[in-house]
Amino acid sequence: MSQLEHALGLIAEVPDFPQPGVLFRDLSPLFADAKAFRVVVDALAETIPADTDVLAAVEARGFLLGGGIAAAHDFGLVPVRKPGKLPTVADEVSYDLEYGSATLQLPAGTIRAGQRVAVIDDVLATGGTAAATCELVERAGAEVTVVSVVVDLAALGGRERLAGRSVRTLLSV
Numbered sequence: 216m217s218q219l220e221h222a223l224g225l226i227a228e229v230p231d232f233p234q235p236g237v238l239f240r241d242l243s244p245l246f247a248d249a250k251a252f253r254v255v256v257d258a259l260a261e262t263i264p265a266d267t268d269v270l271a272a273v274e275a276r277g278f279l280l281g282g283g284i285a286a287a288h289d290f291g292l293v294p295v296r297k298p299g300k301l302p303t304v305a306d307e308v309s310y311d312l313e314y315g316s317a318t319l320q321l322p323a324g325t326i327r328a329g330q331r332v333a334v335i336d337d338v339l340a341t342g343g344t345a346a347a348t349c350e351l352v353e354r355a356g357a358e359v360t361v362v363s364v365v366v367d368l369a370a371l372g373g374r375e376r377l378a379g380r381s382v383r384t385l386l387s388v
């Protein structure tokens with residue numbers, strides 16, 4: 216088994232969280248293992264085109280991956296946040312989730328027109344979160360180079376929702 220396979224094997228499956236019928240993929244045990252975290256950070260970094268300027272990482276678990284990649288591989292990082300956290304907001308997008316609905320906000324003074332941006336998160340489910348983040352990036356006049364996530368929950372249709380975009384995942388379940 217490769218180091219990456221071992222790392223991905225640490226992802227926990229939790230039934231009925233946060234609501235009945237949802238099989239939640241929890242990356243906490245992976246993040247808690249130094250070697251596994253590093254292997255996944257490096258594997259995800261390899262999916263990012265070299266001409267990318269900055270990462271847009273989605274709250275909350277995307278921050279861990281995005282922060283790790285940015286620090287180790289020399290990218291800037293933009294934290295895309297849930298409402299009520301940012302002092303100054305450039306733009307916001309609302310969307311539907313596997314469990315409920317949500318809004319994401321882009322911090323002011325971060326992404327500039329013409330920049331090339333990679334969207335980073337842990338899980339791709341319905342694709343609503345990634346699509347909303349791409350919309351924020353593109354409304355700022357920037358370009359999405361790739362959507363890179365660790366796990367793709369294929370049955371939930373995220374890749375279809377992101378059709379036409381470059382989508383890279385380390386594991387599809």
Ligand SMILES: O=P(O)(O)OC[C@H]1O[C@H](OP(=O)(O)OP(=O)(O)O)[C@H](O)[C@@H]1O
Nearest residue numbers: 274275276313338339340341342343344
């Ligand atoms: O493809 P989608 O259907 O949009 O789902 C994927 C999103 O759901 C999870 O975040 P969650 O909303 O649970 O927030 P959290 O990271 O703050 O726990 C996950 O981290 C992704 O951001």
Ligand SMILES: Nc1ncnc2[nH]cnc12
Nearest residue numbers: 237238239240313338340
């Ligand atoms: N099943 C799931 N596990 C982890 N994160 C998710 N986000 C949406 N669906 C999810």
